[in-house]
Amino acid sequence: MAAPRDYESIPGTYVYDAERGRVGYHLNMFCMSLNDPKNREAFKADESAYLDRFPLTPEQKESVLKRDWLGMLKVGGNIYYTIKIAFCDGLTFQDVAGMMCSMPKEEYAKMMMAGGRSPEDNRYKEEAK
Amino acid sequence: MARIVGGIACSHVPAIGAALDKGNAGNPYWKPYFDGTIPAREWLAKIKPDVAILIYNDHANALSLQMIPTFLMGTAELFPVADEGFGPRPVPPVYGHPKLAWHLIENLILDEFDMTIANEMPVDHGLTVPLSVTCGQVDRWPFKVIPLCVNVIQYPPPTGVRCFKLGQAIRRAVQEFPEDLRVVVYGTGGMSHQLQGERAGLVNQDFDAMFLDGMVNDPQKLTKLTHTEYMRESGSEGIEMVMWLAMRGALGGNVREAYRFYRVPTSNTASGLLCLEPTE
Numbered sequence: 001m002a003a004p005r006d007y008e009s010i011p012g013t014y015v016y017d018a019e020r021g022r023v024g025y026h027l028n029m030f031c032m033s034l035n036d037p038k039n040r041e042a043f044k045a046d047e048s049a050y051l052d053r054f055p056l057t058p059e060q061k062e063s064v065l066k067r068d069w070l071g072m073l074k075v076g077g078n079i080y081y082t083i084k085i086a087f088c089d090g091l092t093f094q095d096v097a098g099m100m101c102s103m104p105k106e107e108y109a110k111m112m113m114a115g116g117r118s119p120e121d122n123r124y125k126e127e128a129k
Numbered sequence: 130m131a132r133i134v135g136g137i138a139c140s141h142v143p144a145i146g147a148a149l150d151k152g153n154a155g156n157p158y159w160k161p162y163f164d165g166t167i168p169a170r171e172w173l174a175k176i177k178p179d180v181a182i183l184i185y186n187d188h189a190n191a192l193s194l195q196m197i198p199t200f201l202m203g204t205a206e207l208f209p210v211a212d213e214g215f216g217p218r219p220v221p222p223v224y225g226h227p228k229l230a231w232h233l234i235e236n237l238i239l240d241e242f243d244m245t246i247a248n249e250m251p252v253d254h255g256l257t258v259p260l261s262v263t264c265g266q267v268d269r270w271p272f273k274v275i276p277l278c279v280n281v282i283q284y285p286p287p288t289g290v291r292c293f294k295l296g297q298a299i300r301r302a303v304q305e306f307p308e309d310l311r312v313v314v315y316g317t318g319g320m321s322h323q324l325q326g327e328r329a330g331l332v333n334q335d336f337d338a339m340f341l342d343g344m345v346n347d348p349q350k351l352t353k354l355t356h357t358e359y360m361r362e363s364g365s366e367g368i369e370m371v372m373w374l375a376m377r378g379a380l381g382g383n384v385r386e387a388y389r390f391y392r393v394p395t396s397n398t399a400s401g402l403l404c405l406e407p408t409e
Contacts, residue, residue, distance in 0.1 A: 007357045012327030013365050017284040025194055032189050035214050070326065079325040079366075080188050080282050087214040093144070097329040097397050108330065112394040116332025117323075123361050128328075 011128035012101070014073040023057075024076020030054040030064070031081035034088050043088065070100045131229070131306035135176045135313040135387075136380045137169070138344060138373045138403040139259040140320060141185060144396035146218050146258040149266060162400065165390040166262050172387050172404050173263050178313040180226045180273045182233070182299060182379070184372045185255035185317040186281045188213065191247070197283050198245035200295065202237075203252075203276040204230040211251035220257050220266075226273040229306055233275070236302035242295055252276055259317045262402065272313075281318070281369050289359075290352040292371045296378020303379075316376025318369025320391070321362075322398035331364040332399045337391060340370060344403055345386045348377045366398075373403075380407045 007015050014020065030051065033039045043050040051061050063071040064085060072082045086096045098108035111117060121127045148159045155163075190211040192198070208223040237244050256276055264271055280286055287295075296314070303312050320340065323331040340363075343351040351374060359368040377384075388404040 007360050010328070010357075010361050010365070012329075013323070013360065014326050015284050015360065015365060016282065021194070021283055028189075028194050032193050035190065035212055037212070037216075040214070073325055078194075078282065081194075083324075084189065084214045093324065093397055097324060100325065101327045101329050111330055112332075112397060115334065115393050116321075116399065117328065117330040119331060119333045119336070119362060122328060122331065 009124050011122060011125045016078040020076050020078070024078060026054050026056055027060045027064075027072070027076050028078050028081035030056065031077075031084040034084045040088050069096050073100075131303045131308060131310040131312055133300060133303055133314060133379055133381075133407060134178060134311045135173070136376045136384070136405040136407070137173070137259070137263060137313060137315045138376060138401060138405075139262055139315060139317050140395060140398060140400035140402070141255045141258040141317045142395045142398045142400055143254040143258065145400070146254050146261055149261055150219055162392050162395055165392060166402060168388045169263055169390065169402050169404050170265055173313070176313060177311060178272045179310045180229055180275065181313045181315055182275045182277055183256050183259065183315040183317065184277045184279060184375045185259070185315070186369060186372065187278050188253050188255055189282070190253040191250040192278065194283065197280050198278070199280045199287050200242060201245040201247050201278040202230055202234055203247045203250055203278075204234065205247070205249055208250060208252045208274070208276060210257060211253040213253050218254065218257055220261060221269050223252050223256065223260070223270060223274045223276070226275055229310065230275045232306050233299065233302050236305065237295070237298055240298045240301065242298055247276075250276070255317060259315050277375075279372050279375070281371070285356055286368060286371055288356070289354055289371045289374045292375040293348060293352045293378040296375040296380075299375075299379045300381060314376045314379040316373035318372050319363070319367060320370060320399045320401040321364050321367045323364030324366050324397055326365070328364070330397060332393050333363050333367075334393065334399065336362045336367075337399050337401060340373075341389060341391065341401060341403060344373060344377055345384060345405065348374060377405075380405055381409045383408045
């Protein structure tokens with residue numbers, strides 16, 4: 001049996017576990033609501049008012065309004081859910097991935113074309129650059 | 130008697146579906162990928178399955194965080210295509226096989242796999258992309274499909290060894306179904322990828338090559354991988370590969386590799402496609 005939460009030693013990774021699930025539930029359920037076209041319209045018409053329908057923390061609400069994709073993960077966002085906001089904005093997964101690791105879109109696309117981000121020096125927080 | 134005649138491991142990257150749906154499959158980015166899928170399509174057409182058991186994960190479409198079943202099987206006659214936030218994919222609806230699905234559920238539960246039962250649900254790209262990859266753009270899918278959803282969204286997903294044993298139980302149950310049916314099993318998702326955080330874009334080709342070899346020759350070795358090893362080595366979402374092990378378990382001891390294809394990148398992901406035939 002692996003040590004509990006030993007994945008916390010992986011750099012740049014926010015595993016959606018019990019700890020994050022406990023705080024992220026409503027944020028992620030807001031994201032899921034955007035599957036409904038009527039809700040997408042309502043969100044686009046007045047983002048702040050639409051977000052107030054959900055019991056979010058101020059930090060969660062702010063991260064959505066600012067489209068702080070990395071910040072959303074830090075306040076309980078689950079990428080499979082937060083990506084719904086990006087789809088609503090007309091962004092692609094790759095757009096968001098680039099923004100989460102602070103890489104310009106072209107640079108990120110180039111990295112993927114060249115075989116992706118290497119796991120070398122990227123397995124443990126202490127070795128990551 | 131029903132029998133399992135093939136296994137397919139296939140990535141379910143949503144961009145693959147979008148490329149097909151928008152007519153971009155022939156462009157320079159996508160052509161090498163789709164060219165690589167042709168032999169799998171030809172192989173599957175020769176295998177002529179009546180039914181597929183398709184193991185995948187839902188992406189916040191049929192299921193939400195409200196209730197999170199670890200293993201769920203769909204018993205419906207018809208599964209509509211989900212609107213995932215940008216309208217449903219323009220692909221045919223998916224016809225199920227309620228009789229076999231209920232048989233599997235009864236047998237799996239009595240065999241100690243506590244399945245959740247879904248009598249109605251939409252299916253998302255996790256299920257329809259592997260169908261598109263292996264059947265092409267069709268007016269009607271050429272076989273019935275039984276969806277089997279695995280939770281990989283809320284940590285922890287079931288372990289690799291648990292998924293492998295589920296596959297073995299599926300094999301036993303299929304073999305006890307009295308009708309003469311040809312069944313294929315899909316394990317979908319993967320291969321190495323990370324969609325989140327500062328480490329997004331991770332691809333580990335050595336890990337993927339090891340995993341593809343293990344799927345053919347030594348799945349027992351793969352069942353020993355821990356969740357943290359998957360995430361550290363193959364990216365946080367590489368953990369989806371536990372679903373491949375469920376397929377492998379359903380094929381029995383020895384298999385013949387009919388086709389293998391691997392490509393980087395497919396959007397943010399290393400994609401793999403593996404066609405296996407049971408030899409026992």
